[in-house]
Structure formats: structure tokens, C-alpha cells
Amino acid sequence: MINFKSLHKSRPSLVIAFSVLAASYSSTSMAGRLCVERAEVTKLFVGEVNGNMGTDGGNAIYAEFDNQTTIAANLKYNLDDEKGKGLLSILRTAFIMKAKVDVWDHHGDNCDDFDEVDIY
Structure with a gap:
């Protein structure tokens, strides 16, 4: 399991990139x-x-x-x-x-x- 609090402290850019990726994925999924x-x-x-x-x-x-x-x-x-x-x-x-x-x-x-x- 990922500990986001420790991840945020050690690698803030990784957390930001993950958040942006997750947001873009959820907003661009196509219903078809x-x-x-x-x-x-x-x-x-x-x-x-x-x-x-x-x-x-x-x-x-x-x-x-x-x-x-x-x-x-x-x-x-x-x-x-x-x-x-x-x-x-x-x-x-x-x-x-x-x-x-x-x-x-x-x-x-x-x-x-x-x-x-x-x-x-």
C-alpha cells in the first residue's frame, strides 16, 4: 500500500504528476x-x-x-x-x-x- 503522506514529503512532484494523470484519465474516458x-x-x-x-x-x-x-x-x-x-x-x-x-x-x-x- 502506498503511504501518500510520506510520498508527498519525499517526492512532491511525483504526487502532483500522479494527481494530474488520475484527473486527466477520469475526465477523458469515453463512454462509446x-x-x-x-x-x-x-x-x-x-x-x-x-x-x-x-x-x-x-x-x-x-x-x-x-x-x-x-x-x-x-x-x-x-x-x-x-x-x-x-x-x-x-x-x-x-x-x-x-x-x-x-x-x-x-x-x-x-x-x-x-x-x-x-x-x-
Whole structure:
């Protein structure tokens, strides 16, 4: 456990930096927009996919859901990004298990792409 009183006495700049970081994190968290709710993944498209968000150099990830929605992973969440590999893993699991998912967009909140998948 951190003793903030002793930390404050020995390293005041560290306490200030921590406080600023915590305040900025809490004020910039984005609620996001729910784009697909409790739907099954019916198709996955990976690689040189010609969709609305482009191919991202052959690293694109697109998912189609049972509500006929097809949506791309955000360009920062594709195969050439560790975050994208995680999203693809969740999508594959949901596809194989026929589990329901929620898909969220936190970048622009307009559902042109997604960056979060919740599996049920």
C-alpha cells in the first residue's frame, strides 16, 4: 500500500504528476456507442478485405452479425496491432461458440468501426 503522506514529503512532484494523470484519465474516458447489441457473429473477414474502412495493408478485420450488420475493426485494432489480435480472438471464440456479443465504437462514436467486443 502506498503511504501518500510520506510520498508527498519525499517526492512532491511525483504526487502532483500522479494527481494530474488520475484527473486527466477520469475526465477523458469515453463512454462509446453501442453499435451491435447481443448479436451472433455470422462471418469474419480478415486480410485484404475491400470494405468501407479499407484493407489496412492486408491487416483488416471485419465482422458480420446476425442482424445483417457488417463492421470493421478500428484501424488501430487490426492484425498488425496487438489489440487487434485480441479482438479477433474474442470474435473467433464468439463465432465458434455461437455466443452473443456487443460491439462498441469509442473513436468518433459513429459506428463506422469498432474497438471493443463484449462476449456473452
